[in-house]
Amino acid sequence: xxxxxxxxxxxxxxxxxxxxxxxxxxxxxxxxxxxxxxxxxxxxxxxxxxxxxxxxxxxxxxxxxxxxxxxxxxxxxxxxxxxxxxxxxxxxxxxxxxxxxxxxxxxxxxxxxxxxxxxxxxxxxxxxxxxxxxxxxxxxxxxxxxxxxxxxxxxxxxxxxxxxxxxxxxxxxxxxxxxxxxxxxxxxxxxxxxxxxxxxxxxxxxxxxxxxxxxxxxxxxxxxxxxxxxxxxxxxxxxxxxxxxxxxxxxxxxxxxxxxxxxxxxxxxxxxxxxxxxxxxxxxxxxxxxxxxxxxxxxxxxxxxxxxxxxxxxxxxxxxxxxxxxxxxxxxxxxxxxxxxxxxxxxxxxxxxxxxxxxxxxxxxxxxxxxxxxxxxxxxxxxxxxxxxxxxxxxxxxxxxxxxxxxxxxxxxxxxxxxxxxxxxxxxxxxxxxxxxxxxxx
Numbered sequence: 001x002x003x004x005x006x007x008x009x010x011x012x013x014x015x016x017x018x019x020x021x022x023x024x025x026x027x028x029x030x031x032x033x034x035x036x037x038x039x040x041x042x043x044x045x046x047x048x049x050x051x052x053x054x055x056x057x058x059x060x061x062x063x064x065x066x067x068x069x070x071x072x073x074x075x076x077x078x079x080x081x082x083x084x085x086x087x088x089x090x091x092x093x094x095x096x097x098x099x100x101x102x103x104x105x106x107x108x109x110x111x112x113x114x115x116x117x118x119x120x121x122x123x124x125x126x127x128x129x130x131x132x133x134x135x136x137x138x139x140x141x142x143x144x145x146x147x148x149x150x151x152x153x154x155x156x157x158x159x160x161x162x163x164x165x166x167x168x169x170x171x172x173x174x175x176x177x178x179x180x181x182x183x184x185x186x187x188x189x190x191x192x193x194x195x196x197x198x199x200x201x202x203x204x205x206x207x208x209x210x211x212x213x214x215x216x217x218x219x220x221x222x223x224x225x226x227x228x229x230x231x232x233x234x235x236x237x238x239x240x241x242x243x244x245x246x247x248x249x250x251x252x253x254x255x256x257x258x259x260x261x262x263x264x265x266x267x268x269x270x271x272x273x274x275x276x277x278x279x280x281x282x283x284x285x286x287x288x289x290x291x292x293x294x295x296x297x298x299x300x301x302x303x304x305x306x307x308x309x310x311x312x313x314x315x316x317x318x319x320x321x322x323x324x325x326x327x328x329x330x331x332x333x334x335x336x337x338x339x340x341x342x343x344x345x346x347x348x349x350x351x352x353x354x355x356x357x358x359x360x361x362x363x364x365x366x367x368x369x370x371x372x373x374x375x376x377x378x379x380x381x382x383x384x385x386x387x388x389x390x391x392x393x394x395x396x397x398x399x400x401x402x403x404x405x406x407x408x409x410x411x412x413x414x415x416x417x418x419x420x421x422x423x424x425x426x427x428x429x430x431x432x433x434x435x436x437x438x439x440x441x442x
Contacts, residue, residue, distance in 0.1 A: 010260030012040020017427030023217030044206035060195035063421035087307035110158035122183035142170040160308035164317035167291035264380035278397035297367040302332040307359040314344040314355040384418040
C-alpha cells in the first residue's frame with residue numbers, strides 16, 4: 001500500500017494550489033483527479049475553431065488570490081471588446097435595440113437599490129457572515145427586486161442581469177450572493193459587474209493551470225476516481241491517518257486528505273465517519289446554481305453586441321465574443337447563459353436557434369457546443385450560488401476540517417465564493433492548516 005503525507009482529491013485550482021503549497025513545504029503529496037485533464041470546473045477546449053472556456057472564464061485584479069497567481073506565473077489578461085449594440089426586452093414578447101449607455105441607464109436604479117444596504121450587511125468582504133446579512137440572508141434576490149418600484153421594462157432587465165450572474169432562477173438564490181460579491185468590490189455594483197464578466201486570461205485557463213501543475217511536487221494521477229475516504233480513528237483522533245480507496249481498488253494511506261469536491265458532488269465519495277452535518281444538509285438541498293453556458297457559431301460577421309432576455313427564457317444572456325473565418329466564410333462565436341439547464345437541448349441546433357431568436361433576432365446559428373456541468377458527476381453544479389440562509393447557516397462549518405479530512409473548494413471560500421479566486425483562497429487556507437498540523441508533529 002502506498003503511503004504519503006497528504007492525498008489531495010481533485011486537480012482544479014483549489015487542489016493544485018493546495019498540492020503545490022504542501023509539496024513545497026516538504027510533505028509528500030499525491031493528487032488524484034477523476035477526469036482525464038486538470039482544471040476542474042475550468043476547461044479550455046478547442047471547439048468551433050477557437051479555444052473556448054467551457055467552464056469558468058473571467059478574472060479581475062480586485063480578486064487578490066487569482067491576481068497574485070497571475071503575477072507569479074506571468075499571466076496577462078485581455079478585455080472583451082466593448083459592445084456596439086445592445087438588445088433587451090421592451091415587453092414580454094418584444095425586443096428593443098439600443099446602446100450600452102441606454103441599457104446601463106435602464107438598470108442603474110435597480111442595481112443600486114438592490115445592494116444599497118451592503119455596507120451594513122457585509123462590512124468586510126472577507127467576513128461574509130458578519131453584519132446584518134444574518135437577517136437579510138432569509139431573502140432571495142427575487143424578494144429584493146420585488147421590493148423595488150421599477151418599471152416593467154426595468155424589472156425584466158434587472159432580473160436578466162442577475163440571472164446572468166447567479167445562473168439560477170432568482171427566487172432560489174439568496175440575496176447574499178449579490179451582497180457578498182458587491183462587498184468584495186468595496187460596495188460598487190458597477191465594479192462587481194466588470195469583475196465577473198469582462199477580463200479573461202491570455203492563452204486560456206488551461207495554460208494557467210498547467211503552470212501551477214508544473215510547480216506541484218509529487219504525482220498528479222489522472223483518470224483516478226476516489227470512491228471512499230476512511231479515517232482510521234474518529235474525528236477527534238486526527239493522527240491515526242486515512243485510507244483513500246479508488247475505483248480500481250487501489251488503497252493509499254495518508255496522514256491527511258484535502259477534498260476539493262463541490263457541495264453538490266461531495267457524496268460521490270463515501271466518507272467514514274460520515275461528513276459533517278453542514279455538508280450533508282447543504283448537499284441535500286443543493287446549492288442554487290443550475291444553469292448552462294453554451295457556445296454558438298453564427299453565420300457571418302455579426303456586429304459586436306450583448307443581449308438580455310428575461311429570467312424565464314432558455315437563454316437570459318447572449319454576447320458576441322470572437323470573429324473567425326474558414327472555407328465556408330466569416331462567422332461569429334457567441335456565448336450564452338441560461339438559468340436552468342433543462343430548458344434548452346444543447347444537442348439540438350433548432351432548440352438553441354429558438355432561444356437566440358428571443359434575444360437577438362436575425363442570427364443564423366449553425367453549430368453549438370457546451371458541457372453540461374449539472375450532469376457532470378464530479379461537479380453537479382456550475383459556479384456556486386447559495387440558496388437563502390445557506391451562507392450564514394453553513395459557511396463557517398463547511399470550512400472546518402473533520403478530523404484528518406480537510407475541505408478546499410470555492411464553495412467554502414470567504415471573499416469570492418463561486419469564482420476561481422475563491423478556489424485558490426480555499427486551497428491556501430487548507431494547505432496552511434495541514435502544514436501547521438503535520439510539520440509540528442514528528
